[in-house]
Amino acid sequence: MSTVDSLLTLLEDTPDGPFFNPWFQQDPKHDLNDQGPQIRKQQLQTYLKERLESAKYLFIAEALGYQGGHFTGIAMTSERILLGHHEPVHGIPADGAFKKIDAKRTSKPEVNEKGMSEPTATIMWKAIYQLGIDPYETVLWNALPWHPYDPDDGLLSNRTPTDNELEQGYPSLRAFLNLFPDGQIIAVGRKCEQSLDAFGISNYTPVRHPANGGAPKFRRQMKELIRNEK
Numbered sequence: 001m002s003t004v005d006s007l008l009t010l011l012e013d014t015p016d017g018p019f020f021n022p023w024f025q026q027d028p029k030h031d032l033n034d035q036g037p038q039i040r041k042q043q044l045q046t047y048l049k050e051r052l053e054s055a056k057y058l059f060i061a062e063a064l065g066y067q068g069g070h071f072t073g074i075a076m077t078s079e080r081i082l083l084g085h086h087e088p089v090h091g092i093p094a095d096g097a098f099k100k101i102d103a104k105r106t107s108k109p110e111v112n113e114k115g116m117s118e119p120t121a122t123i124m125w126k127a128i129y130q131l132g133i134d135p136y137e138t139v140l141w142n143a144l145p146w147h148p149y150d151p152d153d154g155l156l157s158n159r160t161p162t163d164n165e166l167e168q169g170y171p172s173l174r175a176f177l178n179l180f181p182d183g184q185i186i187a188v189g190r191k192c193e194q195s196l197d198a199f200g201i202s203n204y205t206p207v208r209h210p211a212n213g214g215a216p217k218f219r220r221q222m223k224e225l226i227r228n229e230k
Helices: 004-011 036-049 119-130 165-166 172-180 190-199 215-229
Strands: 057-064 138-144 184-188 204-207
Touching: 004 036, 004 057, 004 172, 057 172, 057 190, 119 215, 138 165, 138 172, 138 190, 165 190, 172 190, 184 190, 184 215, 190 215
Parallel strands: 057 138, 057 184, 184 204
Antiparallel strands: none
């Protein structure tokens, strides 16, 4: 039986190549202090555990990004969301990710004064609230849970994972799905669809990834998805 702790054990095994593991590695140039990995691990652990009995929707995207999970430990979730900076403008409350611990930033203020902000994360969380979905009924994840970065551009960059690299995320993706066996799977983008197809999983709903101009279609598909559920 899969548990949150067993999933975290799988996450400790960072793939070969230019990957950053936010739960078990420190970003020496951009982390606020040496507590970064511990904070990110605790935040992910709490996020998942607070949804074990309530999850209805499993939103799975491609890979962790430098503006999001690199510093929060949670897929498609930025520091500004956790710290409540997106509530006044975007209507995203600070307590949507977890309630049992206090949210913390792990990036230095000189990297970004208010914390990192990720467009994909903002679009995703904003859609959840605008559609009236309980955030504790949703779980955000990535087919490849670690952060693939461009070695020429450094840790504050993203790159598209290769097919072989996606395969290295299969064990953790399987463990994640086993945590929430009754959740409806929503594949956010083609890379996630590819991973699910490799498992022989066909009972998922595909939606457009909101990045690179895909936000309008993503919002339309999300609205249709929830309308069909009600």
